[in-house]
Amino acid sequence: GAGVSQTPSNKVTEKGKYVELRCDPISGHTALYWYRQSLGQGPEFLIYFQGTGAADDSGLPNDRFFAVRPEGSVSTLKIQRTERGDSAVYLCASSSRGGAYExxxxxxxxLTVL
Amino acid sequence: AQSVTQLDSQVPVFEEAPVELRCNYSSSVSVYLFWYVQYPNQGLQLLLKYLSGSTLVKGINGFEAEFNKSQTSFHLRKPSVHISDTAEYFCAVSDKNTDKLIFGTGTRLQVFP
Structure with missing residues (x-):
């Protein structure tokens, strides 16, 4: 079956611009996570959705970052006024129930911010 | 706050040799522990996980890990590595009150012929 897909695979933007990153989870998975991986680092938690609601957004670095999941499936991570420090690989993950489930x-x- | 320490950033090893990748975590509460592998140009893939029960956990591709509560460690082992095991390995922890994973900085395993 289809896995988690993310679009675009690469995004180059200029400092100050707005970007949207999309995640399509595995069908039927209720839990969805966003992580950010900077060069040479492990993934860093950003936000977690259970259904349509954000159950934990404690990892969002500041108010320039926002994520939505309006219908409990596809999610969009939105970054306003991008900065060069936002350059990283943004990872999305989904799980059938959250918690100990894979x-x-x-x-x-x-994402590359010039 | 929880944290994960992977003591070795790189581990070079010859093919068919045994390998151990070290992972220590800091937490005073019950935890779930995971090892993920990231092959070049691919996404993260779960190798194995410890939730409860037996402290020796077996995963895919011949890997295993042992949970040691007293030493707060979850080291990954393989008795004989292959060239195809060359990848980045990440240890991660989550506690039973949240669902987010806290990752270590990763260990790059390089297997030489």
Missing amino acids: QFFGPGTR
């Missing part, structure tokens, strides 16, 4: 990761979106 998180399945997508291939990521590589």
Whole structure:
């Protein structure tokens, strides 16, 4: 079956611009996670959805970052006024129920802010 | 706050040799522990996980890990590695009150012929 997909695979933007990153989870998975992986680092948690609601957004670095999941399936991570420090690979994962259930990761979106 | 320490950033090893990748975590509460592998140009894939029960956990591709509560460690082992095991390996922890994973910085396993 289809895994987690993320679009675009690569995004290059200029400092100050707005970007949207999309995640399509595995069908039927209720839990969805966003992580950010900087060069040479492990993934860093950003936000977790259970259904349509954000159950934990404690990892969002500041108010320039926002994520939605309006119908409990596809999610969009939105970054306003991008900064060069936002450059990273943004990973999305989904899980059938959250908790101890396995998180399945997508291939990521590589964001480069010039 | 929880944290994960992977003591070795790189581990070079010859093919068919045994390998151990070290992972220590800091937490005073019950935890779930995971090892993920990231092959070049691919997404993260779960190798194995410890939730409860037996402290020795077996995963895919011949890997295993042992949970040691007293030493707060979850080291990954394989008795004989292959060239195809060359990849980045990440240890991760989550506690039973949240669902987010806290990852270590990763260990790059390089297997030489």
